[in-house]
Amino acid sequence: MRSRTGVVPTHDTVADGAGLANDALVLKVRVIPRASSNEIVGFDGETLKVRLTAPPVEGKANRALVKLLAKTLGVRKSGVEIVSGHSGRLKMVRLEGTDRDAPLRQICQLREKR
Numbered sequence: 001m002r003s004r005t006g007v008v009p010t011h012d013t014v015a016d017g018a019g020l021a022n023d024a025l026v027l028k029v030r031v032i033p034r035a036s037s038n039e040i041v042g043f044d045g046e047t048l049k050v051r052l053t054a055p056p057v058e059g060k061a062n063r064a065l066v067k068l069l070a071k072t073l074g075v076r077k078s079g080v081e082i083v084s085g086h087s088g089r090l091k092m093v094r095l096e097g098t099d100r101d102a103p104l105r106q107i108c109q110l111r112e113k114r
Contacts, residue, residue, distance in 0.1 A: 024095060024096040025094070025095045025103060026083065026093070027093050027094075028047045028048065028091075028092060029048045029065070029085075029092070029093050030044070030049050031050055031061055031089050031090075032050065032051045032089070033052050033054060033056040033089070034052075034054075035051035035052055036053070038051065038052055038053055039068075040068070040072060040107055042107065043107070047090070050065060050068065050069075052065060052068065059086075062086060065082070065093070066080045066081075066082065069093065069095070072107075073095065073107075074106070075095055075096070076097060080093060080094075080095055080096075081096070
């Protein structure tokens, strides 16, 4: 999968905008609420784009984001934490309890299947 810039996302390209903290992967995520389906769109530069059907009120979109990332990337919901951006579309999300490169490989595989 290639981003708009033509760069294949790897752990290093994501780490430039996010990084690692205590064996956890921190991703920059842009949420698109009120979409027609819940899906991980892919990378736009260093930012992971995610579409959610939930509206951005009362934390519904945040809960939907945690649930989607946990299910898609094979981690527990308790291993997905929104570190910043609780009330905005741009968020920093920490993933714990997984091999740090595994989520990136899974996201790339999802995009190649389409």
